[in-house]
Structures are given as C-alpha cells and as structure tokens.
Amino acid sequence: MTAIAEKPRTSVAAEKSRPRGVRRGLGLAPTAVLLLGALYCLLPVCWVLAASTKTRGELFTSNAFAPGTGLLDNIADLSAYRDGIFWQWMANTALYAGVGALLSTAVSVLAGYALAKFRFFGRDTIFTVLIGGILVPAVVLAVPQYLLLAKAGLANTYWAVLLPSILHPYSIYLARIYAAAAIPDALLEAGRIDGAGEHRLLRVVALPLMAPGMVTIFLFQFVAIWNNFLLPFIMLADDERFPLTVGLYTLLATGANQPALYNLVITGALLSIIPLIALFLTMQRYWRTDLSGGSVKS
Amino acid sequence: MRTKRLSAALSVLLAGALVAGCSSGAEEQTPQETGPVELTFWTWAPNMDKIAAVWNEAHPDIKVTVSKQAGGDEAAAKFLTAAKAGNAPDLVQAEYQMLPSFVAAEAVADIKADVEGVRGEFSDGIWSLVTLGTDAVYGLPQDSGPMMLYYRQDLFAKYGIAVPKTWDEYAAAARTVRAKDKSVYLGGFSTKDPGWFAGLSQQAGGQWWAITGEAWKVGINDEATKKVADFWGGLAKEGAVDTQAPWTPEWNAALNGGKLLTWASAVWGPGVLSSNAPDGKGKWAIAPLPQWSAGESYSGFWGGSSIAVSAGSKHRKAAAQFLSWLNTDAKAVDLLIKEAAIYPAAKSGQKLLTTAPEYFANQPDFWQQATTIAGTARGFTFGPNVNVAYGAYKDAFDKAVQQKSSFADALTSVQDATVADMKKSGFTLAG
Numbered sequence: 198m199t200a201i202a203e204k205p206r207t208s209v210a211a212e213k214s215r216p217r218g219v220r221r222g223l224g225l226a227p228t229a230v231l232l233l234g235a236l237y238c239l240l241p242v243c244w245v246l247a248a249s250t251k252t253r254g255e256l257f258t259s260n261a262f263a264p265g266t267g268l269l270d271n272i273a274d275l276s277a278y279r280d281g282i283f284w285q286w287m288a289n290t291a292l293y294a295g296v297g298a299l300l301s302t303a304v305s306v307l308a309g310y311a312l313a314k315f316r317f318f319g320r321d322t323i324f325t326v327l328i329g330g331i332l333v334p335a336v337v338l339a340v341p342q343y344l345l346l347a348k349a350g351l352a353n354t355y356w357a358v359l360l361p362s363i364l365h366p367y368s369i370y371l372a373r374i375y376a377a378a379a380i381p382d383a384l385l386e387a388g389r390i391d392g393a394g395e396h397r398l399l400r401v402v403a404l405p406l407m408a409p410g411m412v413t414i415f416l417f418q419f420v421a422i423w424n425n426f427l428l429p430f431i432m433l434a435d436d437e438r439f440p441l442t443v444g445l446y447t448l449l450a451t452g453a454n455q456p457a458l459y460n461l462v463i464t465g466a467l468l469s470i471i472p473l474i475a476l477f478l479t480m481q482r483y484w485r486t487d488l489s490g491g492s493v494k495s
Numbered sequence: 496m497r498t499k500r501l502s503a504a505l506s507v508l509l510a511g512a513l514v515a516g517c518s519s520g521a522e523e524q525t526p527q528e529t530g531p532v533e534l535t536f537w538t539w540a541p542n543m544d545k546i547a548a549v550w551n552e553a554h555p556d557i558k559v560t561v562s563k564q565a566g567g568d569e570a571a572a573k574f575l576t577a578a579k580a581g582n583a584p585d586l587v588q589a590e591y592q593m594l595p596s597f598v599a600a601e602a603v604a605d606i607k608a609d610v611e612g613v614r615g616e617f618s619d620g621i622w623s624l625v626t627l628g629t630d631a632v633y634g635l636p637q638d639s640g641p642m643m644l645y646y647r648q649d650l651f652a653k654y655g656i657a658v659p660k661t662w663d664e665y666a667a668a669a670r671t672v673r674a675k676d677k678s679v680y681l682g683g684f685s686t687k688d689p690g691w692f693a694g695l696s697q698q699a700g701g702q703w704w705a706i707t708g709e710a711w712k713v714g715i716n717d718e719a720t721k722k723v724a725d726f727w728g729g730l731a732k733e734g735a736v737d738t739q740a741p742w743t744p745e746w747n748a749a750l751n752g753g754k755l756l757t758w759a760s761a762v763w764g765p766g767v768l769s770s771n772a773p774d775g776k777g778k779w780a781i782a783p784l785p786q787w788s789a790g791e792s793y794s795g796f797w798g799g800s801s802i803a804v805s806a807g808s809k810h811r812k813a814a815a816q817f818l819s820w821l822n823t824d825a826k827a828v829d830l831l832i833k834e835a836a837i838y839p840a841a842k843s844g845q846k847l848l849t850t851a852p853e854y855f856a857n858q859p860d861f862w863q864q865a866t867t868i869a870g871t872a873r874g875f876t877f878g879p880n881v882n883v884a885y886g887a888y889k890d891a892f893d894k895a896v897q898q899k900s901s902f903a904d905a906l907t908s909v910q911d912a913t914v915a916d917m918k919k920s921g922f923t924l925a926g
Contacts, residue, residue, distance in 0.1 A: 258747075258751060279563075344579070344580045347580035353582075430569070431573060434535070434537065434577070436563045436564075446565045447563060449565070450565040450566045450567040450569070451541065
C-alpha cells in the first residue's frame, strides 16, 4: 500500500512566536524519524528496481541491490507469457481501479455532502452504521460478497470486482468530514437566498469546494483497488479478467512441477507500480488548491 | 420533485442490473441443454488451454474451456468456496493431499463407473491417492512426485563418499562430511515442507490416515513415522544435517554453491535446481532414496495432483470422458509432458520421457531411473484436514529444531492437533 502523506500545515503565527533555537532542536528529531520512514518505504522499491533487472540465474546469486543484465529480456519474456496476457491484466486493473474509484468517489461525495449539510431523520443512525462499516475489514466481506454475487449470476464478471468497490464507508466518512469543513453553511444559505436549487448548489458551490477532498478519495480508492488481491481472487475464475495482483500470483504459484517465475513476477511488480507513481505525480497539484479554495471571511 | 425523479431513475437502473444478471445466467444454461456440452476446467498447469484446444478440435460435441488458476492451498480454498456458492467448474485440478477435503465437503463426484476402463494405466500407489482407500474414485491422477535423492556427483568424489544405500549410511556420510569440512552439509531437514516429511514417512511405511466405512483413523505418530522423526531428530541435534529453512535465498546459495551435497526431493526437482542452482548444471545426479533396511526398494510421493469432477457438474459423463483422454491417451500425455512440463502419473506416459533434462545432461538415463523409482513409491491416504496437520508440523518441528528437543514429541503434537481438529469438525474417529 502506498500511503498518502499530506504535508503538515504549520501555522505561521505559531512559528513566529517560537524562539529560533528551540525550533531547530525540535526539527531534527522529526526529520530523522521521517527520513527513517522514507528509507523503510523506499528500500523495498529499490530492491524491486534492482531485482527486476536480473536474469533468473542472477536473481538469487548476486548482491541484492546490484543491478543485473536482464531487464529487457524480462520485459520481453513477460510480454510473451501466454500471448501477452500480462498487458490484458494491466488493462483490467486500470479498468477496475479507474472506473471503480470514479464511481466510488461519486457515491462517497454525494453521501458525504448529504450527511454533512442536510438534517434528516436517521442521519446519525446512518452515520453510526457507516462508522461501524469502517471497522469491518474488506477481507472479511469478500466471501459473503462472492456468495451474494454468485447468486445474482454476476460472479466471474467485471461487475463482481467493480460493484463491491463502489461503496466504501471510509471514503464516505472522509467526504462528510471534508464537506463539513470545506463548505461554509453561509455560502449555501446565500445560494438558497439567491434562488439556486439544491442540484445547482451541489454543482456550482459544493463540488468545486470539495475537489481536493474528491482527489484524495479517488486516489485512496484507486490505490486500494489497484492493490486489492482477495476480492478479485475469489470473484474471478477466468484469467482473462484477472487484475495484475491475481495474475502475477498465478506466475508465482505455478504448482510443484514448475519453477516459480520469480524474475517475471518481480518485473511485473515493477511495471505495475509505474502507473501508480505517474498518477500520484500528476494528481499531486490538486491537493494544493485546498489552501486557497473555499476561503470565506468568517 | 427532482429527488423523486432521481430515485426513480436509480431504481430503474438497479432493476435493470438485476434483470441483466438473471438473463446472463439463463443464457449460460440454454446452450448446454441443446447444443454441445460445455465444460469449464480450473487448472494451474501451464499451456493446458493448448491441450484442451486439441481435444476440442477432435470432439466438437464436448467443448472444454480452461481457466488458468494459481496453485497451492489457496486454490483449494477457492474451489471449496465456489462449490458452496454452486458456482464450481466442471473439472478441477486437486493436489493429492487436498482431494480428501474436497470429498469431505462433498464438492467432487465419484466417477468410478466412468473411468473403470483406465484403472490399469496407473500404479497401485498412485491409484490409492484418488480412491482414499475406499471403493469410490474421486479423480484421475495427472502428475506425480516420486521421491529420489539428488546428489552432487563431483563433490561426492571430492569428499570420498559413496551414494548412501541405507539411511544408516546416509547418517554416517553426513558425519563424515561435517568432519571434513565444517561449512558443508550432506543434506537438510526441512521444517517448512510437511509434504516432504510425509513423503519420507510413506517410504518408511507410515499410514497417516485410513478410512474404514465412515470412521477415520489417524496414525501420524505411528511406528514407521516415529522412526523417520527420530532419525532426523538425532542428526539435527548433533548438527550433522542442515536445519535452515529451504526455499530461501540462503538455501538457494547453499544449493548453488556446493554447500549442500544432497537434496531428498521429488521428480520435479530439475525445474527447481535449474532455476535456483544454475551453477550446478551437469554436476547433480539422481539415485533412489536411501532405504530403511538394506535390500529394500521403496519410495514415497511428494507433490503431484489429480483432476476431479465437481459434484455440481451437470455433465459428469462428458467430464470423465475428457479426463480419461487427458491423462491416459498417448497423444494427450505426450502434450502434458511437452506443453505442461509435468511428470505424468500414467505408466505409459512415463515411458514417453526419454531425453534427460538439459540440467542432467551428465545422466542420460535420468528418466529411466526416475521411472524405476516411481514404480517403488508406496501409497498413502491423505485425510480431510491435511492443512491442519501440515500447519501443526511446521509449528511443532520449528520449535523442536530451535530447542533441540525430541522430534518424536513434536510428531505427537502434530497427531494430537490433527485428531482434535477432526473431532471438532465432526468426523467419526475409530478407536
């Protein structure tokens, strides 16, 4: 799992009031801890990077972080494996993660906005149930969801992976918190007085203000679906529909007669994180807007 | 007003999805009743789709669709879940040790009547793995893993040791090697491979499970297995054999660098050696496992799998017909060897292997030797909770190796854990 780290916003006022020496002293320890954390997260990535360049022979025999000579061969072998099914898995994953995260963001934002800004009967109950939903790990739900979808005749279809990813309690919770904080009631009131309907308020006022939150939810869900293993593993039988995680696993668990294709799996893992990194780099700038967006004088 | 319209649109959408769901289910069933029979097949053997294509071409009335799966314990769990949901494939690959759990869950069918004609193609040892010692037949054997001793020919000569014929000779050789070079082991004891230990116990005549009528008998700590455990326990305690976990980079390095002189493994060993120990090419050779008494010749199985027909399949006869073809027809077995790279369970198939693996170019009669050994492998009945027994094995023997305590006690705790689990699951236990 890739963690989404938001830059801590230090208040300018607090910084000014602190004497200089003290600030430096305090700054060193957190920096060291963060550096250690970064090392902890990046070291495995470095290993994948190095290992994916190794041929089968080099993989277990040469130094763990020394580059090998087989990257292009590995990629070619991986692309040739079962007539290029790896790229089919990549496309499937993009579909599951892209469409799933989009739908999930839409549902979460609508639900979160409604829960934050409307008063209606049973609102608190719904919210409590949602909080309870956060506590239930998705892993526990995978098998019941499978039995349910099998009954509906949807197991082993794209829907089997998409539908369960749409409703995500934590994203709704996040959307509610974000909507409560980012959309001032005064702004909605003003809109209502000016005669805007609820749909227009949502479109013109609420959604633009919630955009940074939406990006966060989208990325959260995108990464979660991209990395999800158990749900597609249980749901899908046909390897033409597998996502990368399950597909690469079939290369690893090849049965006793076959050597596991470690070098292909590692190269596949490397290729599978590239789109995630690209997505993060391009989406990053949307987070910055939350500093300027939604500023009303209060 | 608008909210009402939205909710109306939503309910239409949902209803549409439901209808779509139902109709797609109906579509799946219609052609099965009128047109050719459609069979789905879950397997992890590579290139099985190509082999199925050969069948499909010759048999337009029975169409087999292969879904490639991941192997291992998870594959079994996935099949059991699918069977519970009424969604199981018609045909499923099952490792021998997993087949009894499928039988216990009533997820696979008895196909005795449909496969009686091919009984003669398989040795008794293998056949007992699919009958579980009962009158029924729960699948057809596909590949097998008879065990043999892989050893470093060149280093055996260097240290002046002969290929051990008995386990006593093996123990003596293990001590000799340690005395000559402290950095080298003759072989290792694996706490991570319960299947390996089960194979060695089979060789000694162990019978971990047996079924009479409805009652199970568990004999994991029977005399034969105890003998095996004590033998390895003694060697491990005095440090004569390596006890590091196999399948790790360190183990690979030891195998590759000549620090491990033997590996008691199964016929699929060449695949592992060629990928994990590439430098040993042309230096390893095979011999029968050392025996418990001089003059005997027994082996055991480690690994291998069968193909079963699921209980929910509507086309049991057609499925059994395909199975018989796949695992006994000369052309199909030849394809299994060439495309799926398996060691076939059928006796006739084993004769098709003539050219030694590239890695074993130094031993041109590799397959002839392997076939001779395969014929000596003893049978074994696996129980319905092998996963529990195997888990307990890893825990108990890990501890025993670390604390240098008795392997026989570890074996007893595996037996107790297995029996307790079977009682809890409601199996009838004899005596």
